[in-house]
Amino acid sequence: MADQTPSGENLLFLTDEQLRKGIEAMFFAYRGFTADPDRILEGMDYGRAHHRAVHFIHRSPGTTVSNLLTILGVTKQSLNRVLRTLIEEGLVEARVGRRDKRERHLHLTAKGQELERMLSDAQRARMRAAYRAAGPQAVAGFRQVLEAMMDPELRRQYQGLKESGA
Amino acid sequence: MADQTPSGENLLFLTDEQLRKGIEAMFFAYRGFTADPDRILEGMDYGRAHHRAVHFIHRSPGTTVSNLLTILGVTKQSLNRVLRTLIEEGLVEARVGRRDKRERHLHLTAKGQELERMLSDAQRARMRAAYRAAGPQAVAGFRQVLEAMMDPELRRQYQGLKESGA
């Protein structure tokens, strides 16, 4: 219960300096994280917002617009602009719901899947390299800390995506 | 050298599914990461870009404009817009260089430090909670993976920031 080493554990990893380094690590790593897809997208008519939509439609085929809205955390006007171009250009198909005809169920077309694969190949290549360099133990820690950083609401969204994997 | 379990190690953490979960974890965690400062900033005249500038000026007092440019990875026009308002509103002071009078050395004023503290307190509180929940082992892994994800150029920038820690 003492102020120092409260549970006999070394708490040096909770110093402000360590926390600041963690913050900066997130900042720089996120830049790397988005760099490859951004590079691929530039020149095409699409951007990061399209990538996100395509990713989650791939991830949960048949998802509805409002589902996607919740996951992406943007307004429907914002999402709609993105979705409209994806549909117009034949990357995404919006099927009217069978049960509830107000809903649109979103699917990637062959062309959409092709783009998704290009983007996620690039992004996974970087993740794979990082994972491999750091090792399984580090990867487990990485995932734990990231999960703990999420808002509870988002954490549930995240965990709800199929194949939660331990 | 076989295709399966190449080094006798368990490589299940490198499956596409695991990599995708990692990608999604980054996405959702980054939202949490920026949420608190964003909340504080909204309503003020500032945004995320101002936060970043203030953070790195605090971190490296006396840094020059072009230094900051490199770290933030934006154009000088973009940074200038942000820096101008920070200087006008008395959060940042730009001192003409003693040795090289072309350079401007950036410092936070008392008012600037006050904002920096508000923002970083909020952001560190979340990091601290996440670190505490995950434990020191996990934190080490977290940092390792993030470093491995950075572009080499950015990794050097990151490591160059004082108090590298381990």
Add this chain to the structure above:
DNA sequence: AAGTTACGTCAGCCTTGTTGACTTTCCAAG
């Protein structure tokens, strides 16, 4: 004296986010 560097600035554009207002469609409950 000439060239280069650091910084600032004007103008204009793009992407991606926001509000607010309104319509259409459709399910479900009274």
Add this chain to the structure above:
DNA sequence: CTTGGAAAGTCAACAAGGCTGACGTAACTT
């Protein structure tokens, strides 16, 4: 069967924060 509200789409306007290109000035370097 009507009606209330949810789901989706759309128009308009705006803001933040990126970008490019073109210039200007002061100061350092060769």
